[in-house]
Amino acid sequence: MASISAHPRRDSHGERSLFTRFSAAVSRFAGRPQTFALAILIVVAWAVAGPFTGYSETWQLVINTGTTIITFLMVFIIQASQNRDTVALHLKLDELIRVSERAHNALMDIDNMDETTLEKLRTLYCVLGEAAARDADIVEEMKQGIKGDT
Numbered sequence: 001m002a003s004i005s006a007h008p009r010r011d012s013h014g015e016r017s018l019f020t021r022f023s024a025a026v027s028r029f030a031g032r033p034q035t036f037a038l039a040i041l042i043v044v045a046w047a048v049a050g051p052f053t054g055y056s057e058t059w060q061l062v063i064n065t066g067t068t069i070i071t072f073l074m075v076f077i078i079q080a081s082q083n084r085d086t087v088a089l090h091l092k093l094d095e096l097i098r099v100s101e102r103a104h105n106a107l108m109d110i111d112n113m114d115e116t117t118l119e120k121l122r123t124l125y126c127v128l129g130e131a132a133a134r135d136a137d138i139v140e141e142m143k144q145g146i147k148g149d150t
Contacts, residue, residue, distance in 0.1 A: 020080070023076075023077045023080040023081060024084075026077045027077055027078070027081040030077070042066075
């Protein structure tokens with residue numbers, strides 16, 4: 001399973017935490033086209049104000065400080081959103097592995113494995129992929145041969 005908690009942080013009443021609700025709302029708001037348009041309008045307004053302020057240091061400081069603060073805060077919001085998405089994706093994949101008869105259930109814990117084990121598994125799956133590609137090529141050659149014989 002994912003190393004990130006599979007459940008959003010909940011308070012003693014089972015409610016999602018304030019941060020979880022806040023970050024989800026901000027993520028939804030930030031991803032809207034209207035929010036992007038608002039950001040463009042702010043930058044245009046700032047640029048238009050430049051000549052009126054004589055392109056002063058304060059004028060520059062306003063945009064630099066504003067964008068730095070927003071960027072700093074958005075890093076945490078984006079990470080929280082990414083963590084939720086990652087957990088959801090892992091859970092969905094874990095369920096697919098669990099219900100597939102031929103799947104290796106050990107892969108359900110792959111995100112908790114060390115780098116050496118991951119590299120060994122990657123090498124194994126590369127070999128399996130190459131073998132499958134060769135098998136597919138052989139099957140295709142056989143099909144072509146059968147078609148040519150008729």
